[in-house]
Amino acid sequence: MNIVADIAKGERLTFLELFQQKHYDVEIPIIQRDYAQGRASSREVREVFLDALFNYLEEGLPHRDLDFIYGSVERQDDGLNRFIPLDGQQRLTTLFLLHWYLATLTGNQAAFQSTFLRRQRSRFTYETRSSSQEFCDALVAAVIDLGQLLPPDEGKQNRLSKTLRDRGWYYLSWDQDPTVQSMLTMLDSIHARFHSRPEFYGRLTSRDNRVITFLMLPLQEFGLTDDLYIKMNSRGKPLSPFENFKARYEQHIDELPWKNAGDYTLDFGDGPVVVSRRTYFAHQIDTTWADLFWNYRGVGGPYSSFDKELMNFIRVILSAAYALQKSAGKDETLEYLFGTQVVSRRPDYSDVISYHNYQQFGALSKKAFKLLTGTFDCLSNGNQPIRVHLPDTFHFDEQVVFRKVLDHSLSQEQRVQFYAYTGFLIEHKGDITGLTPWMRVIYNLTVNTVIDGAEEIASALRSVKELLPYSADILNQLTRLKTTAVDFFYRRQVQEEQLKAHLILKTPEWGQAILAAERHGYFLGQILFLFEYSGVLEWFEQHGHCNWSVAEDLAFLSAFQHYTASAGAVFATIGTAANKDFIWERAVLTKGDYLPWLTAWRRNFLIRPRDRDYSWKRLLRLPPPSAHADDIYQQAQQRDLVKQVLDDPIFNREDLRGSLTLICKNRPSDWRRYFIRKPALIGYCSQGYIRFFQSEHNIRLYKHSQQNHTQVELYTYDLWLRELENKPLGLPFDYCYYQDVRTGDEQPGIRFTELKLGRKTYRMELDYQSEGTTFEFRFYKEGGKTSLEAYQAELTTVLEAQELEWYEQDKHFWCLADTATKAMEKLLALSKALAELKATL
Template sequence: MTEDNNIKTFWEVIQENQIEIPVIQRDYAQGRQNDRVNQIREDFVEALTLVLLGQGEEILHLDFIYGRIQGKDQEYILARNKEAVENVLKAVQGYAGTLNMNIGVEITHKENESSKLTYRKLIPLDGQQRLTTLFLLHWYIIQRLKQKDVGNQLAYLEGFKYKTRKSTAEFCNYLIHLNKEDVQNLFVVDKKISLQIEKSTSFFRVWKHDPSVKGMLVMLDAIDNKLKYTSEEQLMLMWENLTTNRKITFDFLDLDELDQTDELYVKMNARGKQLSDFEHFKAWLQELINKDDSIVIKNINWEKDIDTTWLDLFWTHKAAKVFQVDDAIYNYIKSINLYEYIIGKNEIEISNNLIDKIRETNKEKNFITLKTYKEHQFFTSKSLDFLFNTLSKISSNKLQKLIRSLDTICCYPFIKGRNINEFLLNNNQNLSLWDRTYYYAYILFVNDVDDFENETIVKQFQTWMRICRNLIYNTYIQNPETFIKAVKSVHELSNFKFSIEEKIIEADFKVSFFESQAKEEVRKLKYFKKGDNWKYKILEYENHNYFQGQINFLFNMLENDSDNFELFKSYGDRLSDIFQLDIEKENHLLQRSLLTQGNYTVGLSGQKRTFCKSDKGNLRALNDNWRKVFNDERRLKTLKTLLDDKRPFRDIVDSYSGLDWRKYFIKYPSAITYCKNRFFDFDHNLDVRLLSGSTYNGKHTDLYLFVLFKKLEEHEEFEGLSFIHKDVNNYRTESNFPSIEVLNDERIIITINYSYNLLENNKGFEIKLEDDSLLSEFSNTFSKYQSVNEKHIFQVVNDISEMDTMQDSIIKNLLTIDSVFKNSI
C-alpha cells in the first residue's frame, strides 16, 4: 500500500468497512462541557465548517487514524467459493449442452439489507473522537439535505457502531432510523437540536445518563449552532467537499496490513497526541501578532527565543521528576502578562475571574479559552513587550550578582529561602498574592536595568526590594481586589525605584494602599540618620523570621527614651532570641511569664481569648497573635515590664504567688498545651474553659477540673485507683459534660465534674458514686459535703481563693477510698 493509498476520507472508510469503537476506548470526550473541551470543540467545528465552505484551508488533514480491520479474509473466501460455484455450474451447463438443453446462470452476492457491509470491520485504536465527530457531521448534513438517496447514505452510516456501552450503540442506531416526523422536528431555528431529539417518543430517557450520548448531543448542538443558517446550496457544497472533493482527510493505517506489532501503536500514539494548551496558545499568539496591526513587538525575536533560550531557562529550573515544561512556560506567560493587564485598565474593567483562573492549581479549573483573552484584551503590544523583555532579562546569567545581594542582606527570609528568580519558573501556581506582588517589584527593577554588575545599581536594588518587602508582606493582599490595588501601588512606587528611600521620606509623599507600613518605613529611615549602629540593628531585627519587617513596637517600647540605642538593642536582642526559639515547646514560658505581669491575653469574639501562638505563618496568623500584643499599648507595657525584669523566665514563673485564674495556667502549662489553637473561654475567675479546637463545637473542658486531674495524676500515693480525664466533644448537655473517671482495675467507681449549676447556679465540684459496693465508705468519707442523695454529693466553691483547698479536700478523700483497695490486697 503506498502512502497515497493511506489518505482516506471518512466517507471512503465507512463505505468500505464497518467502524466499531471497541470496549477498551473511553467515552466520547469532545462533547464534554468544561472550558478546555468547549474551546477544542468550538475550534474543531469552526475548522471543519470553514474548509467545507471553501473559506478556510484548502484541505483539512486530521493526522493519523489507525487500527485493525477484521474480516478481510472473508473477501478471499467469498471470491474462492464463488469461483468454485461458477466452475460447478459451468460443468453442469456443459453437460446440459450435450443433452441439447440450454441452462442460463447468473451469480450475484446478496447483501444484508440492514447494512451495506457484512464482514469488514475497522476497530480503531486511535481516532475514536475524530471519527465520532465526522459521523455526526455526515449525519447532520444528510438529514438537512433530505436527498432522494438519503436511505442509502444513512445505510452506510449504520456501519458506525459503539461497543463501549449498549446505550451508546442504541443511540447511534436510533439516529440512523429516525422516522420522518422526528426528522422534520429536528431543525427548528430557535430550538436546540438536542432538545428536539430528546422529545422524540423513540428516545429512551436512560440514554441521558450515558456520557457518550450526552457528548454526542452537545456536539450536535455545536454543529447545528454553526450551520443552522446555511442554505441548501451551501450544504450541498459541504457534502460534495466531504465526499467527492475529499476536503477532510486523515492517514488511515491498517496495523495488520503493515505487519506491525503493538509497538507501532505506542509510537503512533505518541506522535498523534493532542497538542498541549501551551502549543495551542503559542499558535494562537503567533496568529494574533501577525494579524493584529495594533500589536507591534520591539527588538525581540520571540518565536525563536521561546523555543530556545527561554525554553532552556524553564528546563533549568524545573522541579525534580518533571519531564515537560509546557505548563510552566504557559503559567509564567499568563502570570507576567497579568501585571500589565492590571496596570492597563481601571479596576472596574479588570476580570477578577481571570486572576483567579491564573492562580488556580487545578488544571481543569485553570483553563482559559483563547476567546477569553481576546474578549478581555489580555494581550496587547505593551503587555507583550513587558512579558518578552522580562523573559529576556531573567534568562541572563548577569542577574546572579543582584540575586546574591539579596542573600547577603537576608532580604526575603520568609519566602522559604528560594531564589527569587525561581518564583514562577517551575510551575509553582500556588504562590500567595503577597509573593506574586513581590515578584512584580523584582521584575520592575530588573526590566529597567542593563548594567547588573554596577555596585550602585546593586545597592539600589537591595534598598528597593527591602522597602517593597516590608510594604507588601505587612499589608493584607488576600483577594483579587486587594491584589489589583497592590500591583497598581507597586507600579506607582516603581517610578522612584532607584531612589526609593529619598522619595518616601519626603513630607508630602503619599504611598497608596501601603500607608500603614509606609509610616513605619519612614520612621526607620529617620533612625538610620542617627548612625550606622541604628541602621544595622534595625535591618537585623526586621529580617527576623518572626518579625518579618514590622518592628515598630521596638521603637514604641523606648517611650520617652527614644534615643537610647542600648535600650533599643536590649529589647531587640532579647525578643529576637525568644522568638527564634520554639517557645511553644519550652512549656509556654513566654505566655506564663507574661501572665505573671498581668492579663496580656487577647480578646476575640464573645468570651473567647487567646494566649497567642508563635507559628511563623502568613500575615493573618501574625496579626491575630503576637502582633496583637506588640501593637497594643497596654499589652506592650506588660511585655516591657517583663523584659525589664532581668531574671530568667523560669524563675519569674516559679516565684509567682497570685491567687486568681492566671495562677493555674502559670503552674500547669499542660492547660495551655490542651488549647491547641491557644484559645480559651473566660467569663470570670471561677468560669474558665479550655478549647481544644476553635469553638465549643469541638472538644473542650473546664480549667479547674483539668487542674484537679493533673494533681491526681501526679500524686504518688495512689495505688488502687487510677484516673481518666474525659473532655466534651460537641456542645455539653445534661449527659455530655467534662469529667474525671476514678477507676479500680478498669472499673469506674466514681465520676467527678465541675458544675455550673450548683445552688442557684454557683460553681463547684459534683461527685457521683458509680459502685454501690462502696456506698458506706463513700458516705463516710464525703460526709462533710452537701448531698443530693447518698450517691450524689457536691461542694460549692464561693471564691477562687477556695479552689486549692477544695481540690486538696477531694484528693484527700479519694486517698481514703484508695486505702480500701490497698487493705484488700
C-alpha cells in the first residue's frame, strides 16, 4: 500500500465537520500514547503549533491544511460512527481544546455543547484511561467565566488550569493522569495566546471560509490492517526531534515562494508521475533516503535509531546552505549551526536543532531545500551504504567522513570537503569523471589553509561553490585562473595548485612525481618549497607557464625529485625516535638562526611536528606575495637554511643520522653552539619556546609556552647539565640543584645549600649576568643579611684567598668568572678550600 499515491482520495474537513457533517465521535484508542503537546518538556512544539494556528486565524485564508489525519471508522452500538485516529491524535486534541476555549471566551458554550456533548458524555474522548474520559466529559459540560479566573501561582501562567482544578467536579486523582495534565498545560498556553482575540471563534467555526482544515484518510479505503496499526502506534514514545522536524518541514515546503512547479517525479509502479516538492520530500524521506540511513543506524551509539543521524545530516546541509547565502562577516547563527567551540559553551546551545530553531535562523530557504534534496539524492544507493567513488582514501575517505557527518564530529576542513564532494555529485548529476583530481585540489586547499571558526568555514564554502562549475575539469581551469580568482584559500597554496596543474598536464612523469611528494605524511599537499628549491617556482613566476625546453624539463624534474627524496627522508623522522635528540634541528642551526619569532621576545625550535603555527611545515610555507618585504626576505633566508643542509656535501639521505651528526660537529661561536652541543637544552623546551631578553646573552628556556611556567637560563643550565647534574664532584655542600623560576623578574641558576661550618650554615648561588656576560658567585650566611663580623674569621680568610670580595650593601661575598670553564675552575677550587676548612671546624 502506498498512501502517497492515493492522497487525492483524502477528504478536506474542518474539526467541526468531523462531528457535524460526518457525524463521527472521535476516540483516541488505548494503544495510542498520552497527549504529548501539553507536556512541560514539549514547550517548543506546543508554541510552534499554537503560533501556526494563531497566524492562520489572523490571516483568515481558507484551507490551511494541517496535513493528513489517518484512522479507521467503526460502527457503534447506537448506530453512530466512531473515528479512531491512527495519526493526528495530537493535532485533533489541540483543536478540541482550542474550540472549547474560544467558545467559552465568546459565550458560545451552549453551541459547543450541542455539538460535543451527547447524553452527558463528550464526543471527543480518550480510551487510554478512564480518568482521561472523565475529564473530557467534565470539561465539555463545564461552564467557566474566563473573566473570573483565579490569580496565578508565582512565576507561572496557570490561571485557567488553577481555576479548573478548583472546581468541585475536578478529581484530585486526575493529577496523576499525564493526558489530563497535558490538556491543562495546553489550555494555559491557549489562554495566554488567544485571550484577546474573540473574533477567532467565528473564523474557526465558519462553514463558508474554512480556515483550518486537514485531509482525512479512512484506513479501510486503503486496506490497512490492524497489524500495521499496532506497528505504527505501539511505541508509546514521544515523537523524536526528527519526526517533529519532518512534519513541520513538509508543511513549510509548500509555504516557500516557488515560481514554478519544479520537475520532481516519483515512480509508484506505473511509470514516473510529476509530484509537488512537498510530496517528493515526504515520499523520499520515508523510503529511498531512509533506506540509506538504515545502514548507519547506531553510529550515534549502540541503542540509537537513525533519527539522530538524520538530524545531524540535515544540520550539516542546512548550515552549509545558510552559510552560502550569507555575506562575509561574523554571524552568531553560523556559530550555532556549525556548533563551534565558542558557541557550544552557551547555556542555550543544543546539538539537536529543531524546526523552530531553523525557522528562526532563516535557514529553511528555497536554496536550502534544493541543496538538502540534492544531497540526499546524490548519496542514496538503494538499500546499500553510500557508493565509494574514489580510488583510495588519502584525499577524502567517503565512508569515514559520512559517518562523521552522522555523528556530528566533522572537522572544519572535512565540513568543507564534504560540501565539495556532494556538490560535485549534484553539479554533474552523478557523473564522477574528474572527481579524483577535484577532491585532490580541495584537500590541498583546505588542509593548507587556516579554517578556524564559522566565518572561515562559510568563506571556504562560498569559494568552493564558485569553483564547482569547473570541478569536472579543475586542472585545466586552474591553468587559466588568476590566483586572486579563488577567494579565501591561502594565496600561495592556490598558486601551488596552479603550478602543479600546469606540470601534471605537461607530462605523466611530472604527475607521478608531484602526487608522490604530496602524499608524504608530513607535507600533505604543501610542496611549493620543493619547487622553490629546484628552481621551478622562479621560472613559473617569471613566465606564467611551464613551456620550457626538453633539456630544462629533465633538469627541473631531476632537481625536484632530488629535493623530494632528501626532504622526504628528513621529515619522515620528525616527531619520531629517529630524531629524539633533535639531530635535524641542531644540523639546521649550524647553517644559521632558523627560529621564527612568536612575539617581540619569544621564538620557537619547531620541535612539535603538527603545531599549526610553529612547525617545520609552517616554516617551509612561502608567505603571500602581499606580505611585508622584510618578512618575505627573512622567511626566504630561513627556508634557505633547510636547503643548505640538504645541499651539504656531507648530507646523505641513505645515512641520515650519521651525516647529520657529522654536520653538527661544525658549531658556530654564538648562542647556537650550546644547543647544537647539548640537545637536552632543546629537550627542556617541551613546546619549543625560548626567550631572548634584548640580546643573545640573556636567553631563557621555557618549559611550556608561557612565562608563568617554569623557565631556566641558557648558560647556567648548560653548565649544570654538562658539569654538575648527577656528577660526584665531592662538593662540601649538602645539596646542589638547579633553581628554575616562573617569572622574568626572578633569577634562575645553580644553588649550593647547607654548608655547615661549626654552628653556622652557609649557601652559595651561581648565576649568569647578561650585562657583563659573566658568571657570578654569591656566598651567603643562611638566615638573612648579616654583617661581616658574623662570618667566622677562618671562613673569611678562605673566601678572600679564593678572590671573593665582600659586598657590603647585600652582605655577601662575590666574584665573577667570564667563561664557563673558569667558573668550573673557581667552583672546584673554592669547594676544595671549603671542604678543608669544614674538616677543621
